[in-house]
Amino acid sequence: MNLLALLQATFGFSGFRENQEAVCRAVTAGRDALLVMPTGAGKSLCYQLPAIARSGTALVISPLIALMDDQAAKLAARGLHVARIHSGLPREQAREACRAYLDGSLQFLFIAPERLRVPGFPEMLARRKPALIAVDEAHCISGWGHDFRPDYRSLGGVLPLLRPAPILALTATATPAVQQDIVTQLGLEQPELFVHGFRRDNLAIEVVEMSKPRRAEFIQQFLRAPGARPAIVYAPSRRAADELAQQLGGEFSASAYHAGLEPAVRESVQRAFLEHKLEVVVATIAFGMGIDKANIRTVIHAALPGSVEAFYQEIGRAGRDGQPARAVLLHSFADRKIHESFLDRDYPPVEDIDRVVRLLTADCEPAELLCERARMDRESLDRVLDKLAAQGAVQLALDGTVRLVDGFGWRSGYKVQLAYRRAELEKIIAFAETAQCRMAALVRHFGDHAGASRLCGHCDFCAPEKAQAQRFAEPTADQERDLRVLLRTLDEAGSKSTGRLFTDSRIAAGRPEFDVLLDGLARAGLVTLSSETFTNDEGREIGWRKVAITPEGRAAAFTPALGVLLAAAQEPSATRARPKKKSVRRNHDGIADLSPAQEELESRLRAWRKDVAARAGKPAFFVLSEAVLKNVAAAGPQTIPQLLEVSGIGPAKADTYGASICALCRGEQAP
Ligand code: ADP
Numbered sequence: 001m002n003l004l005a006l007l008q009a010t011f012g013f014s015g016f017r018e019n020q021e022a023v024c025r026a027v028t029a030g031r032d033a034l035l036v037m038p039t040g041a042g043k044s045l046c047y048q049l050p051a052i053a054r055s056g057t058a059l060v061i062s063p064l065i066a067l068m069d070d071q072a073a074k075l076a077a078r079g080l081h082v083a084r085i086h087s088g089l090p091r092e093q094a095r096e097a098c099r100a101y102l103d104g105s106l107q108f109l110f111i112a113p114e115r116l117r118v119p120g121f122p123e124m125l126a127r128r129k130p131a132l133i134a135v136d137e138a139h140c141i142s143g144w145g146h147d148f149r150p151d152y153r154s155l156g157g158v159l160p161l162l163r164p165a166p167i168l169a170l171t172a173t174a175t176p177a178v179q180q181d182i183v184t185q186l187g188l189e190q191p192e193l194f195v196h197g198f199r200r201d202n203l204a205i206e207v208v209e210m211s212k213p214r215r216a217e218f219i220q221q222f223l224r225a226p227g228a229r230p231a232i233v234y235a236p237s238r239r240a241a242d243e244l245a246q247q248l249g250g251e252f253s254a255s256a257y258h259a260g261l262e263p264a265v266r267e268s269v270q271r272a273f274l275e276h277k278l279e280v281v282v283a284t285i286a287f288g289m290g291i292d293k294a295n296i297r298t299v300i301h302a303a304l305p306g307s308v309e310a311f312y313q314e315i316g317r318a319g320r321d322g323q324p325a326r327a328v329l330l331h332s333f334a335d336r337k338i339h340e341s342f343l344d345r346d347y348p349p350v351e352d353i354d355r356v357v358r359l360l361t362a363d364c365e366p367a368e369l370l371c372e373r374a375r376m377d378r379e380s381l382d383r384v385l386d387k388l389a390a391q392g393a394v395q396l397a398l399d400g401t402v403r404l405v406d407g408f409g410w411r412s413g414y415k416v417q418l419a420y421r422r423a424e425l426e427k428i429i430a431f432a433e434t435a436q437c438r439m440a441a442l443v444r445h446f447g448d449h450a451g452a453s454r455l456c457g458h459c460d461f462c463a464p465e466k467a468q469a470q471r472f473a474e475p476t477a478d479q480e481r482d483l484r485v486l487l488r489t490l491d492e493a494g495s496k497s498t499g500r501l502f503t504d505s506r507i508a509a510g511r512p513e514f515d516v517l518l519d520g521l522a523r524a525g526l527v528t529l530s531s532e533t534f535t536n537d538e539g540r541e542i543g544w545r546k547v548a549i550t551p552e553g554r555a556a557a558f559t560p561a562l563g564v565l566l567a568a569a570q571e572p573s574a575t576r577a578r579p580k581k582k583s584v585r586r587n588h589d590g591i592a593d594l595s596p597a598q599e600e601l602e603s604r605l606r607a608w609r610k611d612v613a614a615r616a617g618k619p620a621f622f623v624l625s626e627a628v629l630k631n632v633a634a635a636g637p638q639t640i641p642q643l644l645e646v647s648g649i650g651p652a653k654a655d656t657y658g659a660s661i662c663a664l665c666r667g668e669q670a671p
């Protein structure tokens with residue numbers, strides 16, 4: 001079949017965009033397929049053209065009424081026969097759509113997923129099999145994501161009735177795990193997998209570790225450079241957005257944009273930005289949906305975003321015109337804590353949810369009345385109800401009433417969702433902390449392994465000499481010596497966890513300096529760093545970092561010039577100003593000898609351990625053994641992945657005590 005001719009005749013496009021043709025061929029031939037491409041890449045065409053090529057009716061399942069209406073209108077405007085069935089339409093129109101479908105006079109029938117739960121509806125569809133089934137926004141079927149739609153769950157049971165039509169699942173955002181989930185739940189048979197288009201060749205990404213107090217000043221300075229604006233700065237909270245916008249407003253035309261502003265204000269900010277009357281928008285995540293401004297030169301993240309997906313979506317707004325653009329991500333250990341507290345706030349304990357579930361019945365009841373009985377304020381109750389609704393356990397009506405639909409199924413789904421959110425956080429942290437080609441890492445995150453094999457050539461890893469948000473310098477004589485020690489230590493083993501390498505190499509540098517050295521070795525291609533994960537007993541993904549020597553690294557250890565550049569300190573931060581730690585030596589028990597700073601940490605850990613053990617009514621060694629406590633004090637792990645690298649710390653310990661131990665190591669109070 002000449003798909004190109006059909007494309008031109010039906011849609012008036014001159015040709016296929018990248019990757020569209022291969023997908024269209026597979027689906028036209030009757031293959032199941034999963035298509036993952038970024039928003040705006042042109043996924044819809046990949047079901048629309050095969051639908052026409054296969055003749056008959058395409059059934060399109062779409063979770064958002066607005067999207068459905070938009071697609072249907074566009075197709076109708078091209079003279080195609082289209083009908084929709086969703087809750088926003090009069091009943092008569094739905095009946096008419098069913099009639100037309102059974103007549104075979106439709107080319108496209110769009111339906112909302114909840115329709116498939118209406119008794120008799122799937123059977124009606126099955127009376128005349130569709131020529132093709134498209135499931136748009138297919139990630140909504142996965143209970144792991146935040147867009148989870150319980151209604152999508154019923155798809156897996158219904159689709160077999162409608163076979164043998166090929167099924168095409170489409171989404172802009174699915175990690176390999178979610179991709180697998182989609183395939184399983186929709187029952188795709190030997191699907192072709194298309195993951196494309198995530199690489200952005202004009203985007204230079206820089207990741208900079210920087211303490212919070214320095215960030216505002218840095219951002220202002222960065223945006224001052226010619227060509228740095230127009231810019232979007234993403235701030236972690238409404239208040240932070242307001243404050244930063246005010247500060248930047250002293251030098252540039254800048255405004256805040258967030259959900260706390262009046263719609264009219266938001267509208268005018270958006271318009272001013274689009275019309276080039278505003279140079280900088282400081283936004284929370286609420287900004288940028290549907291923003292189509294081609295010449296954004298910089299996107300700065302003033303804090304770590306909650307997931308790699310969010311980060312990718314947000315930096316994706318830079319450089320749409322194809323001209324060079326830059327993305328700068330600022331982060332530090334403190335960001336993890338903030339995200340963890342967000343998670344604690346947004347995901348109430350299972351017991352709290354349970355308490356509410358036990359109060360609910362199948363009858364509608366005003367949510368208001370529940371507060372008192374559940375002993376919860378309105379905000380907490382709403383959060384609980386929100387989570388229950390997301391799991392399909394309750395129905396929230398527009399009149400403020402709530403009723404129970406299923407009091408049992410929510411538990412496992414909720415736990416999975418929370419574990420997934422935590423894993424997302426670990427992944428963005430690993431992304432920020434691992435020296436690697438930034439673009440390749442993003443592309444790989446979405447499962448495009450072929451695309452990930454090419455380095456971008458202009459991120460802070462590929463081209464440190466061209467970095468604009470940070471400086472890199474030649475190593476000092478001391479650093480040079482330590483670098484060689486690290487290479488030689490690795491030369492024997494080939495690879496180790498980074499924590500092992502730190503202790504085994506016995507260099508004089510402390511952990512933060514060690515990380516800088518490692519980063520420099522990785523940039524120079526002498527070692528590779530990778531994020532590894534394992535799943536613990538509770539199904540939680542735990543990350544750790546592996547460092548492996550490359551052939552170049554083996555050779556370099558014995559040559560005069562290493563060719564390594566090291567990140568120059570951004571600031572005299574607390575950790576960097578600390579006196580150099582004495583190297584960790586081991587006594588005959590294999591327990592580390594400690595420097596004064598480490599001893600101080602050790603005594604704080606000891607006090608904390610005593611406290612925890614007393615509260616649990618257990619002996620102290622039950623919390624941490626003496627040897628492990630010393631190992632922790634020697635390594636000073638500030639993050640969970642670092643903690644996991646400490647000998648004697650397993651996932652169970654890290655889960656139970658990790659937050660407290662890391663806080664103590666960062667010099668903070670244990671939570
Ligand atoms: P996605 O679903 O991937 O976010 P859409 O399918 O909505 O993206 O397509 C985005 C835009 O690209 C639409 O306006 C569509 O008409 C246009 N488009 C898609 N394919 C082509 C093509 N081959 N040539 C020109 N424009 C195209």
Ligand code: MG
Pocket residue numbers: 043044136
């Ligand atoms: Mg789409």
